Amino acid sequence: MKSLLVFAAILFAVIAVCTGCKKKGPEPFPKSGAIAGWEKTSETRVFAAKDLYQYIDGDAEQYISAGVVSTSTSDYKYQGQLEATVDVHTMGSADGARKILETGTKDAKPIQLGDAGVAYAQSIIFLKGTSLVRIVAYESTPDTPQALLALARGVEAKL
Amino acid sequence: MKTAATGAVLLGAQGAQGLIGKLDQQAELGKSKVVVARDPALHGTGAQLDEKRVLALLDRAIATYTGRDKPVEAWKRIVPVGKVIGLKVNGLGGRGISTHQALVMAVCERLQQAGVKPGEIVVWERDARSLQACSLTINTDSSRVRCYGNDVGGYEDQPVAFGSVRVKLAKILTRECDMVINMPILKDHELAGITFSMKNMYGVIARPDQLHAGGCNPAVADLNCIPAIRDKVRFTIGDAMTSVYDGGPGFHPERLWQPNALIVGEDRVAIDQIAWQMIARKRAEAGMPTLEAAGRPPHYIATAADATHILGTNDPHRIHLMEV
Numbered sequence: 487m488k489s490l491l492v493f494a495a496i497l498f499a500v501i502a503v504c505t506g507c508k509k510k511g512p513e514p515f516p517k518s519g520a521i522a523g524w525e526k527t528s529e530t531r532v533f534a535a536k537d538l539y540q541y542i543d544g545d546a547e548q549y550i551s552a553g554v555v556s557t558s559t560s561d562y563k564y565q566g567q568l569e570a571t572v573d574v575h576t577m578g579s580a581d582g583a584r585k586i587l588e589t590g591t592k593d594a595k596p597i598q599l600g601d602a603g604v605a606y607a608q609s610i611i612f613l614k615g616t617s618l619v620r621i622v623a624y625e626s627t628p629d630t631p632q633a634l635l636a637l638a639r640g641v642e643a644k645l
Numbered sequence: 646m647k648t649a650a651t652g653a654v655l656l657g658a659q660g661a662q663g664l665i666g667k668l669d670q671q672a673e674l675g676k677s678k679v680v681v682a683r684d685p686a687l688h689g690t691g692a693q694l695d696e697k698r699v700l701a702l703l704d705r706a707i708a709t710y711t712g713r714d715k716p717v718e719a720w721k722r723i724v725p726v727g728k729v730i731g732l733k734v735n736g737l738g739g740r741g742i743s744t745h746q747a748l749v750m751a752v753c754e755r756l757q758q759a760g761v762k763p764g765e766i767v768v769w770e771r772d773a774r775s776l777q778a779c780s781l782t783i784n785t786d787s788s789r790v791r792c793y794g795n796d797v798g799g800y801e802d803q804p805v806a807f808g809s810v811r812v813k814l815a816k817i818l819t820r821e822c823d824m825v826i827n828m829p830i831l832k833d834h835e836l837a838g839i840t841f842s843m844k845n846m847y848g849v850i851a852r853p854d855q856l857h858a859g860g861c862n863p864a865v866a867d868l869n870c871i872p873a874i875r876d877k878v879r880f881t882i883g884d885a886m887t888s889v890y891d892g893g894p895g896f897h898p899e900r901l902w903q904p905n906a907l908i909v910g911e912d913r914v915a916i917d918q919i920a921w922q923m924i925a926r927k928r929a930e931a932g933m934p935t936l937e938a939a940g941r942p943p944h945y946i947a948t949a950a951d952a953t954h955i956l957g958t959n960d961p962h963r964i965h966l967m968e969v
Binding site for chain 1: 692739740772834836837840847852857892894895896897898899
C-alpha cells in the first residue's frame with residue numbers, strides 16, 4: 487500500500503511538471519537591456535486563439551483563419567522614448583504564418599530575418615518556423631528603423 | 646462653409662429620437678445633417694497631433710451643427726442637464742489608432758461648461774487596456790469625470806435580442822448612462838469594410854467576436870436597433886483626425902493617414918455613409934482597390950437604412966453634408 491502511494495505521488499509530480507512545462511513554452515521576448523537601448527515595459531500576455539478577440543477583435547479572424555494557436559505580446563521602450571509592441575503569433579503551420587506575411591503592402595522592404603521578413607518605416611514583420619512576429623513602433627524617428635531591426639533580431643534569436 | 650447634397654426630404658429616425666432643444670436647422674431641412682470639420686494644420690508638419698487645436702476644431706464642428714456660435718449655448722442644445730452622459734470611445738486598435746485623448750478632454754470640458762457635473766460624465770470602453778490605448782486614466786471616483794471599462798462595470802446577465810443578434814449589454818450603458826455620445830475613430834475594417842459610428846457599439850456588448858459573420862451584416866444594424874443602444878446613443882462626435890485606410894482595425898503605421906477631421910451628427914447611418922466615402926477616396930488616392938473589389942463593402946450601412954431597421958439614411962440626396 488505504501489509503495490502504491492509513493493508511486494502515485496511520483497506519477498502526480500511527473501504529470502504536474504510536464505503540464506507546467508507545456509504551459510510555460512518558449513519565452514521569445516528579450517529582457518530589459520538584452521538589446522541595447524531596449525527596455526521591456528510590460529508583462530507578457532498570452533491569448534489562446536479562442537480568446538484573441540480580447541486583444542485584437544476584428545483583426546483576430548485573419549489570424550484564426552490562418553491557423554493561429556496562440557499570441558503572445560509585450561510592450562517595449564527604446565532609450566526611454568520610442569514605444570513599441572511585439573506580437574508573437576504561434577501558428578499551426580509555417581504556411582499559415584506566410585499567408586499573413588504576404589498580405590503586406592507594396593511599400594514593404596524585404597529584410598534578412600528568420601525565414602522571411604519585411605520592414606516598413608515603423609514596423610517589421612517576419613516569420614521563423616511557425617512563429618509570425620510583428621513589431622510596431624508608435625513614432626517615426628530617424629532611429630526607428632535600426633532600433634526596430636535590433637529588437638527584431640533579439641526576438642528572432644530567442645525563437 | 647461648403648454644403649453639399651440636396652434632394653428629397655427625410656425626417657430621419659434619429660430626428661424622431663430628438664436631442665434636447667431640437668436642432669432646428671435639421672428640422673427645417675428635413676435631412677440628416679452631417680458636419681465634417683477639418684483643420685489641415687492639426688498635425689502640423691510632423692505626425693504629432695497639435696492638441697491645442699482640437700478644442701477649436703470641436704467648437705467649429707458643434708457650432709456648425711447646432712447653428713450656435715457660443716460653445717456653451719451649442720452644447721446646451723445637445724445634452725440635457727442633470728443626466729449622466731456616457732462618452733463611448735474606441736481604443737480597440739491599440740496605441741496609435743484610438744480615439745484621441747485630446748478630443749475626449751475637449752468634450753468633457755464643454756460638457757461641464759454646459760452644466761453637466763464631472764461625476765455625471767462617464768468615459769468608457771470595453772476594458773482598461775482599451776482606455777489606456779486612448780491615453781485615458783481609470784477613475785471610478787464619482788466626484789470627478791469617471792473613466793472605466795466594461796471589465797469593471799460588468800454586463801447584464803440577461804441577453805437582449807434584435808434580428809440576428811442576441812447579446813449581453815454593458816451595465817454602463819443600461820444602468821449608468823442616460824445619454825451616450827458616440828466617439829469612434831475612423832478605420833478600415835478587415836471584415837466589416839469600415840468601422841466608425843455603428844460598429845463602435847460592438848464595444849458595449851460581451852463577446853463582440855460572435856457578431857463578425859457575413860461582414861458583420863446584418864449584425865451591426867441589428868445591434869444598433871436594440872432599444873438601449875438606439876435610444877441612448879443619440880449623438881456622434883467621430884474622430885477622423887487619424888485613420889487607417891487599409892489593414893484595420895488594428896494599428897498599421899504603414900497605412901496610417903491623417904484626415905485631420907471630426908465627423909459630427911445624430912444620424913449614425915448617414916455618418917457611416919460619409920465615413921465610407923472618405924475611406925473610399927483615400928484608397929483610390931493610394932491606388933488601392935475599392936472595398937467592394939476587396940470583397941468587403943460595408944453592406945451593414947444599407948441594411949441599417951432599410952425598412953426593417955430605419956436607423957437613418959444612407960441616401961446621399963437625403964444627407965445634408967456640411968464641410969467646414
